[in-house]
Amino acid sequence: SQQGEEDPQALSIQEGENATMNCSYKTSINNLQWYRQNSGRGLVHLILIRSNEREKHSGRLRVTLDTSKKSSSLLITASRAADTASYFCATVSVDTGRRALTFGSGTRLQVQP
């Protein structure tokens, strides 16, 4: 079963705008990761934030984590057409013995040139 939900399910923006997607999860986590998937192919790791961190940056990506609300957000600044993809959050939890990633349902991002 999916760990949680992502919001919005789909997002369409213009090149240069910022894109924000949100993720909620259900259990206590060790860390939360964001992945990108192009056209139903393999996933690429973008960024990881640990449960004791609140914010992390990597290039044009900014991730926040609120463990009290069991939620995270991914911000992509100054978006490009090449950012068009599906984005998934995935959690690593003690419940699974830290053996599995539990994915959300994903946000499909379309960046119009």
Next chain:
Amino acid sequence: ETGVTQSPTHLIKTRGQQVTLRCSSQSGHNTVSWYQQALGQGPQFIFQYYREEENGRGNFPPRFSGLQFPNYSSELNVNALELDDSALYLCASSALGGRVGNEQFFGPGTRLTVL
């Protein structure tokens, strides 16, 4: 350093048949995990292999089975295929000895269609 590879890329089977999917882990990675991704959904954890043994399993029936070989490559076998088994099957490797602490490295996936 080679990445994670999977074969075949696409596969079409009929209901009731059996299928074997293959994965070669990234160089130096000793842990392989398999995920099933239905159309429009996020991936779901099937199982993980470490030291040639199953090291964790998601909510999948026993007709989903696997193997890991001494070179850390892995196979996913699915018996008695059902229409709902149609999905993208993803393999991921990591080097943390049975734990998922940091990023997983995913292969390109095998698209299985069951008719």
